[in-house]
Amino acid sequence: MKLIDLKVHEFMTVLGSNEPAPGGGSAAALSATMGASLVKMVAELTKGKKKYVEFEELTHEVLVEATRLQDELLQSIDKDTEAFNEVSAVFSMPKETEEHKAARREAMQKALQGAAISPFNMMTLMVATLKVTEKAVGKSNVNAVSDLGVAALNLKAGLQGAWLNVLINLSGIKDETFVKTYREKGEALLTEGCTIADRVYEEVLKLV
Amino acid sequence: MKLIDLKVHEFMTVLGSNEPAPGGGSAAALSATMGASLVKMVAELTKGKKKYVEFEELTHEVLVEATRLQDELLQSIDKDTEAFNEVSAVFSMPKETEEHKAARREAMQKALQGAAISPFNMMTLMVATLKVTEKAVGKSNVNAVSDLGVAALNLKAGLQGAWLNVLINLSGIKDETFVKTYREKGEALLTEGCTIADRVYEEVLKLV
Numbered sequence: 001m002k003l004i005d006l007k008v009h010e011f012m013t014v015l016g017s018n019e020p021a022p023g024g025g026s027a028a029a030l031s032a033t034m035g036a037s038l039v040k041m042v043a044e045l046t047k048g049k050k051k052y053v054e055f056e057e058l059t060h061e062v063l064v065e066a067t068r069l070q071d072e073l074l075q076s077i078d079k080d081t082e083a084f085n086e087v088s089a090v091f092s093m094p095k096e097t098e099e100h101k102a103a104r105r106e107a108m109q110k111a112l113q114g115a116a117i118s119p120f121n122m123m124t125l126m127v128a129t130l131k132v133t134e135k136a137v138g139k140s141n142v143n144a145v146s147d148l149g150v151a152a153l154n155l156k157a158g159l160q161g162a163w164l165n166v167l168i169n170l171s172g173i174k175d176e177t178f179v180k181t182y183r184e185k186g187e188a189l190l191t192e193g194c195t196i197a198d199r200v201y202e203e204v205l206k207l208v
Numbered sequence: 209m210k211l212i213d214l215k216v217h218e219f220m221t222v223l224g225s226n227e228p229a230p231g232g233g234s235a236a237a238l239s240a241t242m243g244a245s246l247v248k249m250v251a252e253l254t255k256g257k258k259k260y261v262e263f264e265e266l267t268h269e270v271l272v273e274a275t276r277l278q279d280e281l282l283q284s285i286d287k288d289t290e291a292f293n294e295v296s297a298v299f300s301m302p303k304e305t306e307e308h309k310a311a312r313r314e315a316m317q318k319a320l321q322g323a324a325i326s327p328f329n330m331m332t333l334m335v336a337t338l339k340v341t342e343k344a345v346g347k348s349n350v351n352a353v354s355d356l357g358v359a360a361l362n363l364k365a366g367l368q369g370a371w372l373n374v375l376i377n378l379s380g381i382k383d384e385t386f387v388k389t390y391r392e393k394g395e396a397l398l399t400e401g402c403t404i405a406d407r408v409y410e411e412v413l414k415l416v
Contacts, residue, residue, distance in 0.1 A: 008219050008238070009212040009282060016245035016278055018252035020351070024358030027242045030216070031362055034235045037224035044226035070224055074217060143228070146376040150232030150369035154239055157365035160409070161358035167416045168354040201368065208375045 002078050021088070025080035025119050028161030029073055032126045035155035036070035038147045039133050046140040055139040062136050069129045073158075076122045080165070083118035086111040087169075109174060116169035119162035120182055120189075126159040127193040134196050137203050149204030156197035163190050210286050229296070233288035233327050236369030237281055240334045243363035244278035246355045247341050254348040263347040270344050277337045281366075284330045288373070291326035294319040295377075317382060324377035327370035328390055328397075334367040335401040342404050345411050357412030364405035371398050 003011060003022055011030075015022050043063035046052045052059065090108045094100045133151050140148065166186045170179050211219060211230055219238075223230055251271035254260045260267065298316045302308045341359050348356070374394045378387050 004217040005215055007213055007215055008285070011216050012241055012245045012278060012282055015242060016248035016252070016275070018249070020249075020253060023249065023352065024246060024355040027246060027355075027358050027362060030242060031239055031365065033220055034223060034238060037220045038232060038235060040224035041226070041228075041231065044224070045228060067224070070220060074220055077216070144231065146372040147232040147235075149372045150235050150365075153365040153369045153372075154235060157239065157358075157361040161361045164354040164357045164361075164412065164416055167413075171416060204372065205375075208372055208379060 003081060004074055004077055021084040022077075022081045023084065024161055025084060025115075025122075025165040026077045028119065028158045028165065029077040029080055029122055030158075031154045031161065032122065032129065032158030033070060033073040033077065035126075035133070035151040035153075035158065036066050036073050036129045038151035038154070039129065039136060040066040040070055042136055042140050042144045042147050042151075045144050046136075049141065052140065058135060058139055062132055062140070065132045066129070069125055069132065072125050073122070073129070076118070076125065080118045080122070083111075083115045087115050108172075112169050112172045113175075113178060116166050116173065116182055119165035119169075120186055122162045123159055123166070123186060123189045123193070126155050126162065127189050127196070130155050130159075130193050130196040130200070134200050137200055138207070142207070145204055145207045149201055149208070152197045152200035152204070156194055156201075159190060159193040159197070211289060212282055212285055229292040230285075230289045231292065232369055233292065233323075233330075233373040234285045236327065236366045236373065237284040237288055237330055238366075239362045239369065240330065240337065240366030241278060241281040241285065243334075243341070243359040243361075243366065244274050244281050244337045246359035246362070247337065247344060248274040248278055250344055250348050250352045250355050250359075253352050254344075257349065260348065266343060266347055270340055270348070273340045274337070277333055277340065280333050281330070281337070284326070284333065288326045288330070291319075291323045295323050316380075320377050320380045321383075321386060324374050324381065324390055327373035327377075328394055330370045331367055331374070331394060331397045331401070334363050334370065335397050335404070338363050338367075338401050338404040338408070342408050345408055346415070350415070353412055353415045357409055357416070360405045360408035360412070364402055364409075367398060367401040367405070 046059045254267045301312045
């Protein structure tokens with residue numbers, strides 16, 4: 001059963017249960033999916049409206065990009081829990097002999113790398129969605145301006161949340177080059193995305 | 209059909225559609241519900257564990273409070289869309305005579321007040337949940353510390369998002385006392401909650 005096939009209230013029950021997954025990674029992905037969905041909604045409420053005819057091309061672009069990102073972010077809700085489950089699976093590997101232990105260590109490193117890459121990939125999608133959000137500010141249905149603000153807030157929370165999940169997995173990885181690379185790239189995405197999100201929120205505060 | 213009875217992917221489709229509701233208000237409530245759910249999960253992963261025996265009473269308290277807030281926030285997802293629908297319903301009221309017009313104006317003011325009170329009530333729940341989140345930081349399962357961080361991020365995004373929805377509805381309300389009261393109370397909740405959320409996030413960043 002995929003998480004995205006659960007009803008909203010069932011998802012919350014599973015999220016709040018004593019199972020470690022789904023956890024913060026999937027929650028961050030879900031926040032960001034709401035962000036992309038709201039951007040899509042605002043474009044839908046803008047397109048074809050006389051008042052915004054000068055932004056018709058931009059609105060179409062926003063709509064296409066937000067729809068694609070909404071779907072990719074939606075898929076990442078389950079991907080993240082799958083990546084976490086790979087880590088959990090290592091705990092049930094045998095540990096009787098030295099070979100077992102070596103195989104376990106290797107499997108754990110591989111699983112942790114997967115569990116760090118998953119939220120990192122989300123971060124890339126989130127920054128892309130924030131860029132699309134910013135394009136729409138001031139150039140879309142003014143009645144839905146608060147929705148663009150909520151989109152930016154959810155994308156920022158998703159981005160920072162995904163980053164915490166990158167960090168917690170990096171903390172167990174021994175490959176220093178891997179750690180350095182993802183830490184640097186992640187920090188850059190975090191800074192870029194938070195800057196856009198804060199700018200959008202400030203802009204929206206002026207418009208509501 | 210209640211929103212919380214939709215599957216996660218269906219909710220995103222409805223959120224991203226050209227219907228103005230559900231919009232940012234319900235999305236903010238959903239973010240915060242994830243926050244409360246994650247706090248509950250962390251308490252579940254802490255209770256009964258030897259390592260955290262000294263925090264057993266606190267953990268129980270966190271678990272009870274997070275469970276209650278999770279449910280109240282979950283209900284507010286639908287409540288907000290219902291409040292918005294009351295505003296939409298006014299647009300289909302007759303407007304032929306002066307009496308019609310006066311009745312419309314009055315109904316609109318009442319509906320807008322309801323649509324401002326709904327996200328304001330959420331804000332109260334969100335700040336309460338942030339207080340519970342902070343109680344658990346450093347006193348719960350260390351493997352789930354990033355989940356507490358994601359909880360705080362989602363609650364902050366929910367709080368700021370709800371605030372945008374209070375503001376956009378206040379902007380149409382003529383009763384100055386009402387506007388002043390909710391603006392002041394809302395600003396106080398916003399400041400209080402954001403301060404706690406930022407403190408939790410910084411603390412979690414040190415612990416991951």
